[in-house]
Structures are given as structure tokens and as C-alpha cells.
Amino acid sequence: MRIVILIGAAALAAMAADQATLDRGRKEAGLACTPCHSLRLVESQRLSRAAWNKELDKMSGWGTKITDREALVEYLVANFGDDKPPSPPAMSKDGVPRKQH
């Protein structure tokens, strides 16, 4: 029990230490990515750190302004890394007027 609590506390501490960076990264994703596309495109990916860096290089080349790249990468890897399970499919709402059904 004691070990579990200690491990839990350590994990919490590690997460807490990173949380500020992750928060900055989330904010950066909103600023950098959304001028051209929704965040759904980002959040549905499951990529390694190297692959995320490659994507950010590609997007920078296409004119994306990334000011806090380090935090953005940490946020992407922590939430949408290739070790995370795929996100369940989102569905759009019905966009066909009822009379056409």
C-alpha cells in the first residue's frame, strides 16, 4: 500500500511538473494550427515524437507561425503519441433537412 502511494505521489509530481508546459502546448496548438484547419485533424493522429516534429516542420514550411514549439511538441506527444489508443470516431450531426429524408 505504502509503495503504491509513493509511486502515485511520484507520478503526480512528475505530471504536475509538466502540466504548465502541457497547458502552454495546448494553447499553442489552438493558436498555430486552427487558422488553417480544425483541431480534429491534429487530435485524431497518433504519432511518435519524430513524426510530430516532421509534421511541424512541414506546417512551418507552409507558413504556420509556431512560437512555443517545445511546449507544442510536449503537448502533442503526451496526448496524441503513438503509444495512445486511437480516438473513437466522432460523428457529425444530421445536416439534411428532415423533409429530404
Place this chain on the structure above:
Amino acid sequence: MPFTRRSLFATIAAGAVASQVARSADDSVAIPGKRPMILHNDRPEDLETPVHYFDSWVTPVDVFFVRQHLPRPSKIDPAAYRLTVNGMVSKPLELTLADLQKLPQYTIPATIECTGNGRGFYVPKVPGVQWMRGAIGNAEWRGPRVSDVLKLAGASSSAAFIDTDGADTGLASTPDFVRSLPMNKAMHPATILALSMNGQTPDIHGFPVRLIVPGWDGTSSVKWVVRISATAQANNGFFMNPGYRYPKYALPPGTPAKPAELEVIEGMPVKSTITAPEDQQKIPLAPTTLRGFAWAGENAIERVEVSTDGGSRWRDAQLSPKKLPFAWRLWSLEWTPADPGYYTVMSRATDTAGRVQPIVAPWNPSGYLWNAIDRVGITVEKSA
């Protein structure tokens, strides 16, 4: 109701489900003209067709998949529409929609599939829209032949390609969407400038004028076409190079390609998909119909075999009657499971050129051309 641990757990679980449902509903958007679709991206629109809509040979427009590279251009006024035809031509043209309507019109039934359909199945994961089974549809496209337009403009016999540009433009410095098509495919009688699909002209699918390149990857079929240029060389913009290229030699999964060994994707491979029952569905112990579709790019489908025992034994499925190049065939097989339990159902297509679906689709860094034998898990339950 006594407040037991179990009921407390049930209450929490129900609450969690309710909040999840509420969140996805709040979060979700409606795409005008589209039934509920798998929403990969709403801006621009990347919409996948849920497999339960695939029960007709012609896929209705309101459930047809959408893949946009760039934001949709503002709606084109048909009266103001102009098609520029230039480059290596003796008579550069500015054609109106009425001009295109005056040319002989042809109806081409053709399946169109996103090059990355099935990308979500690849391991290791690759970047891009994580399509599963539904970035595909079959429609009746109608309009004049590209060859008639090129003849009208007096295209030079030494032109080797056409460049096709859509009205969409990239934000910031995102490259423009321009595709190059070898002249022999451009001159093919089935390659048309579609003025309608299934008799409709949906803006979201590239109308008033959309290039249709039957049997080739979906990205060849440029939307909102505003310019066709006859050229000597292939266009070398992003969406031709490195975009939409496939390794000439198969790669170990997870390794990068050598840029010089990437080739432009042209015709699509042979492929079948299971649409009913759906993966992980539960069905009663009773006769059931296994269903799906199969297509083979520029070829027609010759045969679809289905296994209900994980690929040990195979039976021929029934095929829909029209055996055409470019268009899919629907398949079905009546099946009465002998026992309850879990079944692995698989489908395997063969085309008129003798190509057969592989067990393993070759991994590639962009996740293109997934065509492995399809496979779903079904639980057959004893009837109560």
C-alpha cells in the same frame, strides 16, 4: 432502490456515458447536405461514410465521402463560371458552363476512392486523415469528355500532360492544389469534366465542374476545375511531388522512403470491403446476409470470395450484375452460422486482370492504397 455499491457504480457509469454523449453532441457539427458522417475534420471537410450506408450500387450524394485538401472556395456562380484552356494549344479558350453543356455529354459510372482510404489500419501509424473503410463511393458522373475540350482548343500533339487547377487556394503558404495527368489518360473516352453526379451539382463535391479520372486515385479527380493547361512536363508542385507518391520498392514498416524512389500513383489496386455485419457486431444465431463491395481501379471485378472461419475455407459471393471497369460491384453471401460464438469473416476480391487482394497491404510512409483482405469480427449469439 437500496444504495448498494453496485448501483452506485452503475450511477457513476451512466453519468460518465451521459456526459460523454453530451460532450460529443456539443462538440459536433452538422455539415449541410450530409447525413451523420464520421467526422475526421470539419474545417476543411474530411467526412467518411459509415459502412451501413453502402447498401446501394450508387452512393447517394448525402452520404458520399468528402476529402478537401484546402478550404472550399466560395460557391461558384454558374453564370460567372469560366474554364481557361491554355498551354500547348493552338486556340486558347475561356469556356462558359453553357459551352461545356453544348458538347456531347457522357454518363460514366465510377467508383472514387481517397488514396488514403484505410490509412487507419496501417501499423505503425502514419500521419494523415485516419480513414478506415469509408473514404469511397460510387456515382454516376456526367459531362463532356476532356478529349473533346482539348480538341476544341487544338492541343498540340507534343503535349504530354495536362495540368488541372481547382478554384481552391491554400491559406498562408500552403501550396495550391494542381494535379498533372498524362495525356493518354486525359484523352481516354471515360475521362470527363463532370457537370453533375447522380444528377446533382453539390458544391462540396467540386461542382459546377469536376474532373473525373476513372479508376485512378481520388486525388486525380480535381474539384472546382478552373484551368486546364496542356504541358510538355509533369507539374512538380507539392500535390504531385512528394504528395501522392508511393514507394517503387517495398519498405520495412516504419522506415522512410528514398524521395528518388517514389512514383506517382495512377490506377488503384483490387480491393473488397465488408459492410454488413459491421466489425464487432452481435447477430442472432439465424440465417444472415454478408454484404460488401469490391472494385479494381481501371479493371472490373471478376470474383469475390468470403470466409467465415478466419480464411481457412472460402466460398464465392454473389456479385451485382454490372461488370464494368471503374465501377464497383456489390457482393453478398447468405450464411447460416452453425453455432454461436465469435467468427472472423473475411473477403477477398480478384479482378479481370487476375490481380488478387493480398493478406498484407504493403506499409508505406503516407498510408496509401490499403487493400488487404478485409476482416471483421462477429459474435453470433444464441437466440433467447
